[in-house]
Amino acid sequence: QSGLIKADIVPGADQTLQLGGIFYHNTFGTDAEDLTLDDTVESTTATVKYRWTPSGNPLVDLNAEGSYTGTRLDDLSPAFLAVTEAPPDTTHYDLDTLGFEIDNTSRMGLGAASLAFNYGTEYYHDAETTTDLTGDAGFTPSGARAVTSGFGQATLDWSIVQLIGAARYDSYSLNGSGANETGGITSLPAGPFTVDKSAGAASPKITVAVTPVAPWMLYASYGLGFRPPALTETLMEGAHPGLDFLRFVPNPDLEPERTHGWEIGSKLASNGVLEKTDTLSLKVDYFRTGIRNYIDQTLVPSNAIDPTTGIPIDGYFYENLAGTTVTKGLEVESEYDLHALFVRLAYSNILTELGTPDYTGFDAIVTAPPRSVFSGTVGLRLLSGRLVLGERTRAVSRTIGEISPDTGLATTVPGYGVADLFGSYQITDNVRLFASVENVGNREYFSDALATVASPGRMVKVGFTAALGR
Numbered sequence: 001q002s003g004l005i006k007a008d009i010v011p012g013a014d015q016t017l018q019l020g021g022i023f024y025h026n027t028f029g030t031d032a033e034d035l036t037l038d039d040t041v042e043s044t045t046a047t048v049k050y051r052w053t054p055s056g057n058p059l060v061d062l063n064a065e066g067s068y069t070g071t072r073l074d075d076l077s078p079a080f081l082a083v084t085e086a087p088p089d090t091t092h093y094d095l096d097t098l099g100f101e102i103d104n105t106s107r108m109g110l111g112a113a114s115l116a117f118n119y120g121t122e123y124y125h126d127a128e129t130t131t132d133l134t135g136d137a138g139f140t141p142s143g144a145r146a147v148t149s150g151f152g153q154a155t156l157d158w159s160i161v162q163l164i165g166a167a168r169y170d171s172y173s174l175n176g177s178g179a180n181e182t183g184g185i186t187s188l189p190a191g192p193f194t195v196d197k198s199a200g201a202a203s204p205k206i207t208v209a210v211t212p213v214a215p216w217m218l219y220a221s222y223g224l225g226f227r228p229p230a231l232t233e234t235l236m237e238g239a240h241p242g243l244d245f246l247r248f249v250p251n252p253d254l255e256p257e258r259t260h261g262w263e264i265g266s267k268l269a270s271n272g273v274l275e276k277t278d279t280l281s282l283k284v285d286y287f288r289t290g291i292r293n294y295i296d297q298t299l300v301p302s303n304a305i306d307p308t309t310g311i312p313i314d315g316y317f318y319e320n321l322a323g324t325t326v327t328k329g330l331e332v333e334s335e336y337d338l339h340a341l342f343v344r345l346a347y348s349n350i351l352t353e354l355g356t357p358d359y360t361g362f363d364a365i366v367t368a369p370p371r372s373v374f375s376g377t378v379g380l381r382l383l384s385g386r387l388v389l390g391e392r393t394r395a396v397s398r399t400i401g402e403i404s405p406d407t408g409l410a411t412t413v414p415g416y417g418v419a420d421l422f423g424s425y426q427i428t429d430n431v432r433l434f435a436s437v438e439n440v441g442n443r444e445y446f447s448d449a450l451a452t453v454a455s456p457g458r459m460v461k462v463g464f465t466a467a468l469g470r
Helices: 231-235
Strands: 002-012 015-032 035-052 062-081 084-110 113-132 143-158 161-180 191-213 216-227 238-240 243-248 257-271 279-292 295-305 312-320 324-337 341-353 372-382 387-396 416-426 431-438 459-466
Touching: 143 231, 161 216, 161 231
Parallel strands: 243 312
Antiparallel strands: 002 015, 015 035, 035 062, 062 084, 084 113, 113 143, 143 161, 161 191, 191 216, 216 257, 238 243, 257 279, 279 324, 295 312, 324 341, 341 372, 372 387, 387 416, 416 431, 431 459
16 A cells, blocks of 8 residues: 655745655565465655745755665564574564755856855765574664765856866765674685774766757866665675575775766757747757775675585675776657647667676676667557557567676677557546556566566556545
8 A cells, every 4th residue: 555645835925845654554464485475564754845035135946855764674574583484583674764855046147157166065864774583684784874975066057158067075974893704715704703994985977068059058068976785785694595605705904985077068049940830859968977985785605615505605795896887878758749740759778887707607697788778669649649559569679698707708788679559638637547558568578688678568557646625
């Protein structure tokens, strides 16, 4: 069961306040080999958004947002302590996430130019509490991570040139504890461990845009980025359910990722191309991002033998890959809207190259996306726009995994194409019917190399929305 509540409040002519809440409950079961796992999830999210734009004061455009999410997962599954299977037990995961952001934009004129300065701060905090009657800490032991950021961005518009300079400083702290069941995989010995670390970094960015002929724009940008490790990446430990020879090992020594990248592109937005009321937009973007200390899950065989099965124990842990991992690619988006007819097309060609060869045991880079993805939508608006009918196509190229040093082969996930149909009818200003048929051809396909269950087949959805008191 799930529910949503929203409220819009207008405290004054120049203020808005939005309150929201999302409530979610789900109980479900899954089977893995000969094991049955039962789960119950409870989640509650509360949000508040406030904006103040006093008329006649260009120096104030204030935004403030805050949110809280509390999630509880009760997972009933067999627990594993070292190489001994414990009786089935319920592990309780409690995750509380709190965050807020405050920013303001000040605008001013500088002769023939104009300047807009946006500045602010944001903060979010994740706190995980895990309990288990057997003493096992579960796959995500208790811990907390906090990230604090300050940022500023200045945008200068002068004639056909736009110059944007931005910088932000991010700092994080992460602490937690657990028990490493398997020594000899990494430098972390078997037994209890604790983590208490922090770091910070500045990330500048600069963008230059030129509009030689309106509405055609050319732009280029270069910047740095910072991503701290997550709680799960740092603390995850335990044995794979039903496969005790596959162990997950924590890594308290994980360092934050640092990125440096650039992009160049072009935008075009025009009205009245073929008819007075039509619109055309086109965006072409090429980017290249280098990531140092890229965090990836790696397989490390050990010398230990599972005494129950006699199978060598393999360990999986998150590590910072040496070298620079590169993601680069081309993205193209276009849209033409004639009101009665609309067409949207998008294409991406993205390649990820790891800085260090990484063989996961599945002949695949688990995190790599498909090389090429195409999507196209065409639709009609009839009966003065009340009736909308359309078709959407998604086509994905094959994904080739990394070559195994043992076999010299690589796993290939086949490409696929899926077609969807959709439609809606606005009965009155307050009531709308809608329907869709996703994966019309009931195509069986797998989203990645590790998927053992095919993605959903044909799905038919029918529903309506009604607004009261509008």
